[in-house]
Amino acid sequence: MDLKRIRNSSLHTKIMSAEEACNFIEDGMTIGMSGFTRAGEAKEVPRALAEKAKVSPLKINLITGASLGNDLDKLLTEAGALARRMPFQVDNTLRKAINKGEVMFIDQHLSETVESMRNNQLDKPDVAIIEAVAITEEGHIVPTTSIGNSASFAMFADKVIVEINMLHSDKLEGMHDIYIPEARPNRTPVPILNVDDRVGAQAIAIDPSKIVGIVFTNKSDSFSTVSDPDEETDQIAKHLVKFFEKEVEEKRLPENLGPLQAGIGNIANAVMMGLLDSKFTGLSMYSEVLQDSTFDLIDAGKLDFASGCSIILSERVNAQVFDNLDKYRDKLVLRPQEMSNLPEIVRRLGIIAINTALEFDIYGNVNSTHVCGTKMMNGIGGSGDFARNANISVFVTKSIAKGGAISSVVPMVSHVDHCEHDVDILVTDQGLADLRGLAPRERAVQVINNCVHEDYREALLDYFERACERGGHTPHLLEEAFSWHTRLESEGSMKKA
Amino acid sequence: MDLKRIRNSSLHTKIMSAEEACNFIEDGMTIGMSGFTRAGEAKEVPRALAEKAKVSPLKINLITGASLGNDLDKLLTEAGALARRMPFQVDNTLRKAINKGEVMFIDQHLSETVESMRNNQLDKPDVAIIEAVAITEEGHIVPTTSIGNSASFAMFADKVIVEINMLHSDKLEGMHDIYIPEARPNRTPVPILNVDDRVGAQAIAIDPSKIVGIVFTNKSDSFSTVSDPDEETDQIAKHLVKFFEKEVEEKRLPENLGPLQAGIGNIANAVMMGLLDSKFTGLSMYSEVLQDSTFDLIDAGKLDFASGCSIILSERVNAQVFDNLDKYRDKLVLRPQEMSNLPEIVRRLGIIAINTALEFDIYGNVNSTHVCGTKMMNGIGGSGDFARNANISVFVTKSIAKGGAISSVVPMVSHVDHCEHDVDILVTDQGLADLRGLAPRERAVQVINNCVHEDYREALLDYFERACERGGHTPHLLEEAFSWHTRLESEGSMKKA
Numbered sequence: 001m002d003l004k005r006i007r008n009s010s011l012h013t014k015i016m017s018a019e020e021a022c023n024f025i026e027d028g029m030t031i032g033m034s035g036f037t038r039a040g041e042a043k044e045v046p047r048a049l050a051e052k053a054k055v056s057p058l059k060i061n062l063i064t065g066a067s068l069g070n071d072l073d074k075l076l077t078e079a080g081a082l083a084r085r086m087p088f089q090v091d092n093t094l095r096k097a098i099n100k101g102e103v104m105f106i107d108q109h110l111s112e113t114v115e116s117m118r119n120n121q122l123d124k125p126d127v128a129i130i131e132a133v134a135i136t137e138e139g140h141i142v143p144t145t146s147i148g149n150s151a152s153f154a155m156f157a158d159k160v161i162v163e164i165n166m167l168h169s170d171k172l173e174g175m176h177d178i179y180i181p182e183a184r185p186n187r188t189p190v191p192i193l194n195v196d197d198r199v200g201a202q203a204i205a206i207d208p209s210k211i212v213g214i215v216f217t218n219k220s221d222s223f224s225t226v227s228d229p230d231e232e233t234d235q236i237a238k239h240l241v242k243f244f245e246k247e248v249e250e251k252r253l254p255e256n257l258g259p260l261q262a263g264i265g266n267i268a269n270a271v272m273m274g275l276l277d278s279k280f281t282g283l284s285m286y287s288e289v290l291q292d293s294t295f296d297l298i299d300a301g302k303l304d305f306a307s308g309c310s311i312i313l314s315e316r317v318n319a320q321v322f323d324n325l326d327k328y329r330d331k332l333v334l335r336p337q338e339m340s341n342l343p344e345i346v347r348r349l350g351i352i353a354i355n356t357a358l359e360f361d362i363y364g365n366v367n368s369t370h371v372c373g374t375k376m377m378n379g380i381g382g383s384g385d386f387a388r389n390a391n392i393s394v395f396v397t398k399s400i401a402k403g404g405a406i407s408s409v410v411p412m413v414s415h416v417d418h419c420e421h422d423v424d425i426l427v428t429d430q431g432l433a434d435l436r437g438l439a440p441r442e443r444a445v446q447v448i449n450n451c452v453h454e455d456y457r458e459a460l461l462d463y464f465e466r467a468c469e470r471g472g473h474t475p476h477l478l479e480e481a482f483s484w485h486t487r488l489e490s491e492g493s494m495k496k497a
Numbered sequence: 498m499d500l501k502r503i504r505n506s507s508l509h510t511k512i513m514s515a516e517e518a519c520n521f522i523e524d525g526m527t528i529g530m531s532g533f534t535r536a537g538e539a540k541e542v543p544r545a546l547a548e549k550a551k552v553s554p555l556k557i558n559l560i561t562g563a564s565l566g567n568d569l570d571k572l573l574t575e576a577g578a579l580a581r582r583m584p585f586q587v588d589n590t591l592r593k594a595i596n597k598g599e600v601m602f603i604d605q606h607l608s609e610t611v612e613s614m615r616n617n618q619l620d621k622p623d624v625a626i627i628e629a630v631a632i633t634e635e636g637h638i639v640p641t642t643s644i645g646n647s648a649s650f651a652m653f654a655d656k657v658i659v660e661i662n663m664l665h666s667d668k669l670e671g672m673h674d675i676y677i678p679e680a681r682p683n684r685t686p687v688p689i690l691n692v693d694d695r696v697g698a699q700a701i702a703i704d705p706s707k708i709v710g711i712v713f714t715n716k717s718d719s720f721s722t723v724s725d726p727d728e729e730t731d732q733i734a735k736h737l738v739k740f741f742e743k744e745v746e747e748k749r750l751p752e753n754l755g756p757l758q759a760g761i762g763n764i765a766n767a768v769m770m771g772l773l774d775s776k777f778t779g780l781s782m783y784s785e786v787l788q789d790s791t792f793d794l795i796d797a798g799k800l801d802f803a804s805g806c807s808i809i810l811s812e813r814v815n816a817q818v819f820d821n822l823d824k825y826r827d828k829l830v831l832r833p834q835e836m837s838n839l840p841e842i843v844r845r846l847g848i849i850a851i852n853t854a855l856e857f858d859i860y861g862n863v864n865s866t867h868v869c870g871t872k873m874m875n876g877i878g879g880s881g882d883f884a885r886n887a888n889i890s891v892f893v894t895k896s897i898a899k900g901g902a903i904s905s906v907v908p909m910v911s912h913v914d915h916c917e918h919d920v921d922i923l924v925t926d927q928g929l930a931d932l933r934g935l936a937p938r939e940r941a942v943q944v945i946n947n948c949v950h951e952d953y954r955e956a957l958l959d960y961f962e963r964a965c966e967r968g969g970h971t972p973h974l975l976e977e978a979f980s981w982h983t984r985l986e987s988e989g990s991m992k993k994a
Contacts (some may be wrong), residue, residue: 017720032792084936098970104936105970109885109918120749121921122934162648183890184847185755189686195693220673244727252617258682343886344841350616365913373909373978374969380918386605389679389840391616414975416862416913421606421877424618436618472603472871473595478911478979478986481870486976 005132006089008139016046021161022129025049025184028057028083032125032153035072036065036310036337037264037289038090038148042129042163043219046072053081059195060352063087063125065148065309065337066110066288066381077103084197085112088374088379093326099375107369109339110288110382114152118183128157130204131217133163133166133172140201143176144146144168145221146310147336149176151204158205161213167220171325174202176334192345194298195259195284196305198333199489220442224314225291229270232429236267237274240394241356241426245281253392256282261346262388263355264289264312267396271354275298286351288340289383292311292317307333309340339347341385353390355383357397357418359408359428360451362464363474366395366418372485374416376392387422399428399453405493407456409447411463412481426451440474498713500662502629511711515545518658518710519962521624522546524555525580529622529692531614532569533562534761534786534806534836535587537643539626539660540716541627543569550578552758553990558621560584561570561605562645562806562834563785563878566719573637574600577986584610585876586854604866608838609880611649615680621897626716627653628662628827636705640673640716641665645832648675650699657703658710666937668822671699673831689842689966693802694755721811723789729895733764734771735850737891739921740929741777750849750889753779758843758883760852761786761809764893768819768851777862783848785837787829789814795828804830806837838882850881850887850953852880854894854915856905857923857948859941859961860971861932863915869982870911874978876915883918896925896950902990904953906944908960952992 006012022045025031035041041064052058054083062076071238071271073091076082085094087108091448098105108116115225116122130150134142139400143150149303179200180436181187191199247253257280272293275283283303285294290308297303311334339345340415346353355368358377368383369376387393395418397408405450408428420440426433435443444464452460467475483493491497503509509659519542522528532538538561547557550573557582559573570588573579582591585607593600613619625646630639630919640647641662651657676697678684690697726734733766744750754777759765769790772780780800787805792814794800802969808831809819818825836842843850855874856862865880866873884890894905905925923930928947932940941961950955964972981991988994 002666009566099968101938101965101968101972104939106934106936107970109919113845116933118654120747121889123572175948185691185751187845189688189841189845191644191686193684193685250617263703276749285861343844344686347839347841348681350684370969370971373975374964374967374971374973375990376970384918388881392618414973415971416916417918419877419881419913419916421604421881421914436613437603438601441598442601443574458943460791467600467871470871471596471598472867473873474867474871474912476871476911479983481979482975489975 002166005134006214007137008135008208009138011135011208014211016215018044018214018215021045021215022048022052024159024212025060026188026417029126029154030061030063030123031155032128032149033062033064033139034130034143034146035313038067038069038146039223039310039312040131040144040148040223041068041070041072042131043070043162044160044215044217045129047075050075050081051081051294059068059083061265063113065146065150070219075427078408088381090378095305095376102246105376107379109380109384110337111385113318114149114338116158117152118416122453123168124156125153126157126393127159127161128153129161129163130154130165130465131167133170137202139211140203140205142173142203144172147176147178147308147334151180151336154204154206158210159212160210161215162211163215163217167218169322169325176198176202176330178204178336179339180195181483190342190344191338194348195286195307196333199376223313225289226269226314227266229273233267233270235429236427237271237394239427241274241278243432254327255351256280258350258391259286261285261286261287261351261353264291264410265356267356268354269293272297274335275302288337295321305331307335308342309335324444331466343385343389346386346389350391351386352392352394353386354394354396355387357395357408359413359415361409361410362447363440364420364423364426364443364447365413365416366423367413367415368417372489377456384417387418392424393422394425396425396427399430399451406488407453407494409460410484412476414481414482414485443467458470499663502631504634505632505705508632508636508705508708508711511708513710515541515712516692519545519549519714521656521658521709521816522557526623527558527560529646529654530559530561531627531640531643531645531647532565533645534809535564535566535719536807536809537628537641537718538567538838539628540567540810541660541712541714542626544572544657546574547576547578550576557579561644561649563663570584578959581907584701585878587708589820591914592873595990602873604719604883606877607834609815611646611835614649615651616838621653622650622862623654624656624658625650626658626660628660630667632659635701636708637700637702638671639700639913641669644673644675644831645806645836648677648833651701651951652704656709657707659708660712660723662703662712662714664715665951666819666822673699676836687836687839687841689836692783692804692846694828697897720815721788721809723766724763724812726770727875729926730764730767733924734768736744736783736929737768737926738771740963753777754849755888756781758782758784758848758850760878760880761788762853765851768893769794772799781959783846785834792818795875802828804832804837806834808830838879839923840882842885843883843886847888848883849889850883851891851893853882854892856907856910857892857912857946858907859957860937861917861920861923861940861944862910862913863920864910864912865914867912869986881914884915890919891922891924891965892920894923896927896948901952901987904948904991906953906957906980907981909973910958911979911982938965
């Protein structure tokens with residue numbers, strides 16, 4: 001505990017244990033909590049709440065920025081403390097509860113949650129729990145490694161609990177840019193014109209009398225579980241870099257490509273890693289999550305500036321970044337997810353959006369979320385905020401999964417998160433399909449020729465040809481459109497025996 | 498012919514017949530043409546081109562604002578003159594050719610076409626053909642009853658053909674507001690802060706030397722085929738008005754609801770008509786198409802201002818409006834579709850978007866375009882520009898079609914244009930489902946209880962219950978998800994025999 005982290009000394013009386021802070025949380029409440037892509041979540045109070053719920057049952061509606069680290073979703077789920085959860089998660093235990101219908105999960109475009117609250121279309125939090133580096137003289141809250149929805153949660157809630165995390169460097173202060181849109185009907189344009197524009201405050205400005213408890217912690221963020229690029233992700237990156245080179249050559253993209261967004265996870269991270277070996281320089285990012293690749297690209301002198309909403313790093317890169325924050329100070333900004341993902345900015349800046357598909361179909365519809373159309377993996381996240389308004393919307397995936405039992409390219413996706421209109425480029429290890437300006441029947445030819453694994457190519461072509469015989473703008477055989485998925489479920493493989 | 502309509506007299510030498518103007522159009526060219534929701538399309542040159550193609554075959558790629566009137570898509574299709582068509586159409590003959598795969602149709606979000614051209618991702622037009630009220634002293638083009646993509650087409654094309662339509666009142670001049678976004682990376686926010694803001698020019702500013710031909714015409718726009726409200730559309734309107742009243746009462750909407758958008762067609766028009774009998778005043782529209790209901794609401798003193806991209810009226814209302822344009826001058830503005838549909842503005846203003854669904858499913862996914870998943874009706878139009886960024890996204894449809902053989906509420910939509918994340922409110926004649934903040938299993942209960950026709954309710958509930966037994970965040974039985982559609986195709990009805 002270091003009282004210097006609470007620069008408004010009148011708040012020193014609010015220091016308490018996590019258990020004491022839990023007393024502000026009652027059964028049925030809506031709790032708004034910090035945390036985005038397993039970075040910057042409050043750590044002590046939710047853990048204590050899970051313990052408490054085991055002995056005196058209670059259920060809350062938990063709303064965060066995005067996913068939580070430190071197994072918090074697991075602990076809360078196991079304690080039976082979650083009635084409702086939004087807008088994103090990545091936890092295996094919670095996922096099972098969601099798919100059993102035990103926890104109501106509301107999967108949302110990440111830019112929209114606090115907008116819906118602002119307009120009273122979603123319940124505002126009763127209590128906000130925000131991880132902080134410090135509290136300023138004014139009693140304002142300095143976030144840590146993510147901003148997520150924390151600023152709006154703290155503004156909306158009557159009671160705010162702050163977790164001061166001593167393990168986070170106080171040098172994080174100054175890296176945040178917190179801009180909140182005005183209430184309608186007097187809203188003005190968001191004044192971000194460049195990735196590095198700073199238009200807001202460095203801390204979350206609330207009335208300090210709303211801070212009812214301050215808890216100290218020394219727990220670290222979870223490390224990213226991102227894995228090194230493998231043969232397939234290398235191929236995906238190579239196809240995409242080659243495509244970018246051609247786009248620049250043909251004057252469709254500027255030399256520095258314009259701002260890049262990359263979704264969370266191994267494949268998108270590997271694609272960004274692929275830019276390390278490319279000729280591109282002067283790159284920039286306007287993204288939600290900043291992963292290992294962001295910092296490797298900065299260190300290599302390839303990336304000039306990165307705007308994000310959170311930083312989540314693997315053990316390899318973590319110390320390199322957080323022990324040397326001064327080095328990155330003028331190359332980074334963290335924004336609320338409402339700003340990092342705002343369609344207005346995505347379109348204005350002309351972002352190249354690179355997101356991961358679970359599967360896509362011959363016409364370029366993308367499923368980002370549902371295994372066999374029913375079981376939730378994580379959530380749509382920010383992909384929909386970016387894909388529709390991007391200059392170029394790219395989706396990447398490996399052509400096969402589970403040792404070849406699953407083809408990621410299917411006749412018809414079993415769930416649609418991104419419709420054909422929002423998908424420009426599809427990339428697998430097999431190749432790249434450029435769908436821009438093509439009609440569905442033309443898109444199918446590109447996808448089948450370039451993206452599908454050879455084990456499935458003939459079957460997919462056969463489906464398409466038989467569908468075309470029946471006709472239609474988007475030819476399909478509805479009675480067998482999902483036959484690959486049902487075969488997977490009954491026989492363990494999409495391949496015909 | 499009235500030379501006063503061409504105020505730049507150096508252009509008087511460019512007057513020619515439609516047949517002569519056709520000489521600028523060659524096989525394989527991309528043609529950008531005015532016309533949006535059957536309003537303000539060039540009329541003489543495309544008609545002459547269809548005649549010409551019958552004797553000396555040629556094929557063009559035709560890009561418009563949206564749909565064309567005066568049977569032009571029919572005539573061009575019958576003449577075999579269309580290789581490719583984008584981004585929207587409503588013609589029965591063209592529709593058949595699209596569904597046979599004879600014309601490649603590229604169905605696009607209507608705000609995106611010229612953005613893609615600006616970034617060289619779509620071919621720019623070789624020739625633009627623009628209907629005009631007049632040409633100014635500067636040689637700038639004053640559009641007629643729609644703007645669509647005309648301004649950008651004229652700017653991108655090397656050659657521009659202008660059709661001066663003498664039947665359109667010259668009082669239309671001054672009703673247009675033509676704003677074109679800057680090229681990236683120096684783009685600034687679009688400065689529209691209110692529905693009635695004027696931020697651009699009154700005419701399309703091009704170098705007059707690009708005008709290679711001027712053709713005169715006296716042909717009128719086609720009348721809208723909108724029908725009077727019927728019992729079902731009345732019910733839909735009543736459910737929605739009741740919902741709006743509750744939203745205002747509970748402070749989720751302002752007294753005047755905020756700006757309204759309504760899609761083209763009978764149902765959306767009827768819903769707007771329903772506001773005539775409501776208590777609401779001080780209404781405004783920020784929409785793409787302005788239909789009969791817009792002017793009825795203005796005349797009734799209910800609607801203060803309407804911003805649109807086109808005006809299409811039935812015979813009943815047409816003269817009332819166009820013979821009295823002075824009356825509406827300070828209550829109307831027409832914008833390019835890139836501006837009328839811009840996500841940036843839709844989100845800033847907090848629009849209520851009301852669009853028509855072909856069908857929707859128990860989880861709130863919407864199909865706006867494809868009959869039984871394969872056959873194109875019209876196109877997604879602007880619905881995707883509005884729905885994702887709207888304050889409230891509403892989709893309306895009658896609960897049954899074809900005398901009850903079709904349920905518009907199905908287990909799983911056969912094509913997804915709007916995913917669950919973009920759909921807040923569903924309304925049929927049966928009732929209204931408020932899906933905001935609900936998980937899929939909760940959404941299904943609302944949809945089944947409120948929207949489905951009684952003839953199908955039991956079967957839909959049975960599907961949902963059996964799917965829930967199998968589990969999943971979004972429970973489905975993939976092997977029978979489309980059984981209602983396949984039964985319709987094989988037996989002529991979705992009902993079990």
